[in-house]
Amino acid sequence: MPFLVSPTRFILHYVRARPWIFLALALLVAGASICAISVQYAMKLLIDAMTGTDRIRSAVYDALAAFLGLVVLESLLQRAAALTLGQSTVASGVGIRLDMIDYLTGHQMPFFQNQRAGSLGHRVSGLAGIFGAIVHRLLQEVTPPLIVFVGAMMIFTTIDVRMAAVLGAIFVLVTAGLVMLGLRGHVHHKAFAEHAGTVGGELVDLIGNIWVVKAFAARQRELSRLQGFLDDEASAQKRGWFFVERMRGLHDLALAILVGGTLVWAIGRWSTGAISTGDVVIISTMTFRILHGSRDLAMALIDTSQQFSYLRETLDIIGVPQTLSDADDAARLRVGEGRVELTNVTFGYDPRHPVLHDLSLVIPAGQKVGVVGPSGAGKSSLLQLIQRFHDPQAGHLAIDGQRIDSVTQESLRDTLAVVPQEVLLFHRTVMENIRFAKPDSSDEEVHRAAEAAGCDDFIRRLPHGYDSIVGERGTNLSGGQRQRIGIARAFLKNAPVVLLDEATSALDSESELEVQNGLEALIKNRTVIAVAHRLSTIANFDRVVVVVDGRVVEDGPPQELLRMPGGAFRQLWVMQVEGLDRSTGISGAGQRIRHLSDQSRQHIQRMMRSAWAGVTERV
Numbered sequence: 001m002p003f004l005v006s007p008t009r010f011i012l013h014y015v016r017a018r019p020w021i022f023l024a025l026a027l028l029v030a031g032a033s034i035c036a037i038s039v040q041y042a043m044k045l046l047i048d049a050m051t052g053t054d055r056i057r058s059a060v061y062d063a064l065a066a067f068l069g070l071v072v073l074e075s076l077l078q079r080a081a082a083l084t085l086g087q088s089t090v091a092s093g094v095g096i097r098l099d100m101i102d103y104l105t106g107h108q109m110p111f112f113q114n115q116r117a118g119s120l121g122h123r124v125s126g127l128a129g130i131f132g133a134i135v136h137r138l139l140q141e142v143t144p145p146l147i148v149f150v151g152a153m154m155i156f157t158t159i160d161v162r163m164a165a166v167l168g169a170i171f172v173l174v175t176a177g178l179v180m181l182g183l184r185g186h187v188h189h190k191a192f193a194e195h196a197g198t199v200g201g202e203l204v205d206l207i208g209n210i211w212v213v214k215a216f217a218a219r220q221r222e223l224s225r226l227q228g229f230l231d232d233e234a235s236a237q238k239r240g241w242f243f244v245e246r247m248r249g250l251h252d253l254a255l256a257i258l259v260g261g262t263l264v265w266a267i268g269r270w271s272t273g274a275i276s277t278g279d280v281v282i283i284s285t286m287t288f289r290i291l292h293g294s295r296d297l298a299m300a301l302i303d304t305s306q307q308f309s310y311l312r313e314t315l316d317i318i319g320v321p322q323t324l325s326d327a328d329d330a331a332r333l334r335v336g337e338g339r340v341e342l343t344n345v346t347f348g349y350d351p352r353h354p355v356l357h358d359l360s361l362v363i364p365a366g367q368k369v370g371v372v373g374p375s376g377a378g379k380s381s382l383l384q385l386i387q388r389f390h391d392p393q394a395g396h397l398a399i400d401g402q403r404i405d406s407v408t409q410e411s412l413r414d415t416l417a418v419v420p421q422e423v424l425l426f427h428r429t430v431m432e433n434i435r436f437a438k439p440d441s442s443d444e445e446v447h448r449a450a451e452a453a454g455c456d457d458f459i460r461r462l463p464h465g466y467d468s469i470v471g472e473r474g475t476n477l478s479g480g481q482r483q484r485i486g487i488a489r490a491f492l493k494n495a496p497v498v499l500l501d502e503a504t505s506a507l508d509s510e511s512e513l514e515v516q517n518g519l520e521a522l523i524k525n526r527t528v529i530a531v532a533h534r535l536s537t538i539a540n541f542d543r544v545v546v547v548v549d550g551r552v553v554e555d556g557p558p559q560e561l562l563r564m565p566g567g568a569f570r571q572l573w574v575m576q577v578e579g580l581d582r583s584t585g586i587s588g589a590g591q592r593i594r595h596l597s598d599q600s601r602q603h604i605q606r607m608m609r610s611a612w613a614g615v616t617e618r619v
């Protein structure tokens, strides 16, 4: 979206999206302002007609009719402008938010990892509000005083050219002075906005982590911490207010002196008969109006400049170019049987520090591959590359012979069913959460997927069955239940390639057993790549790939790897069976098992012993 590069282009883009409405709006505002000046002129005509020596009755009534007509017309035009403005900014606000959410969700995962979700949501909504506020200020608060000023100058010129020149110069000077002063106060508003942003972020963080706060009995501690941020925010807000009030006070003083001076001068001219009574009235009211307008104009310009800054800041965050976009000629991935290939892949989040080094793997369709290795070896990164959340710095990946960087990301992800360690659920019903994987699926299909994943029973026991709300991020469900809903999603998606990212490592042994049954059903007849810490989960796989420091150090059927004396997989296996950490450098798994409860450890050890017995029998 090229219009995201600057605030001006952003505003113009959405104004151009509804050109006729905004043109009509500008004409209505201009018409209302012209009426406002004409009303003053009609008043002058009325007074002159009433105080004139010849006192022509019809002239008085004509002026009165013109005056009243203009008052009504101004009011009608103002109301029409306000209605049109409201309608157009509300409609633009919907478009802006949809466009921004569309663009925002197109960013890659690292973008979201580096931003607070609450703050991003706030900014997207804020953009719509800012567009409305800027258009409102420019049309309702900047344009009218300018038109009134031009009109007043035209009227003053007919009365006294010198006076018009002096008042014109004063208007420009007062407005410019106020704008300069106001911009100096910008620093206070910016500081306040930053402090307010921090308070908002802290609140979101606090509520998001409420479990930790309660678990550590830290409510008072957190309140005191928040109080510190609130105090800073309040001081910044006070400084901003004082500054604005000082400015207003100065302007009021200048206004009183100037209006008083002009009036004294006008009465002096009237007493010599140089100008009429009506002229005195129009000079005094218009002087007051334009000088008052100079303050409104200055304030509106300052506000607009602040809103432009906020807009620029938001566009700098949201509008950064999307790093992994589809190639212009990207086709849809033609789904085959699910052969996955990595060719000389080198990748690092920071290219200077590769996490995966020249890694090559060919996974034939239907093969089940377990990826094991110590913590930080690069296993999850491998799965992320297959989903194209990042591009490798060297080498490439392909599915069914098609390079994944040459097909659309959506079609690639349609081919993959992923069960992550932590299944994320929307604050919606269970039915909606499972159906998320395939929006056009029938209730019957959702039920079948849930049965296959082993979660139909517990879902039906929930208070509203499939219509139960899962709570924010699925908090109304247990870890194992969430995991099985994740598996049901994967069933429903029916993709040829399944990626399991430590799908059972966060579960206790009982949940693991339930999830394991669902997983076994899921992986039948599909290509499976499973990152596993619990080696029991991959004991029956076709193949195990051991990754250490981003390199494949062992690759083969688990039974064969287990027979290799001193082999990395064998060592990992033995450590898990015994629950020991032998400090072999492949210590992550050993450390993990040590932290499990006795019951879980015994369960895993039992499972592994029986798998081990099976292996040795076959060997």
Ligand SMILES: Nc1ncnc2c1ncn2[C@@H]1O[C@H](COP(=O)(O)OP(=O)(O)OP(=O)(O)O)[C@@H](O)[C@H]1O
Residues within 6 Å of the ligand: 110, 113, 349, 350, 355, 373, 374, 375, 376, 377, 378, 379, 380, 381, 382, 588
């Ligand atoms: N988003 C990220 N940005 C920067 N570095 C990252 C990111 N994610 C992972 N890393 C780093 O990349 C390396 C490999 O991480 P990865 O998560 O792939 O390892 P892993 O083998 O899956 O580890 P674990 O078994 O602990 O989950 C680690 O050093 C990690 O700190």
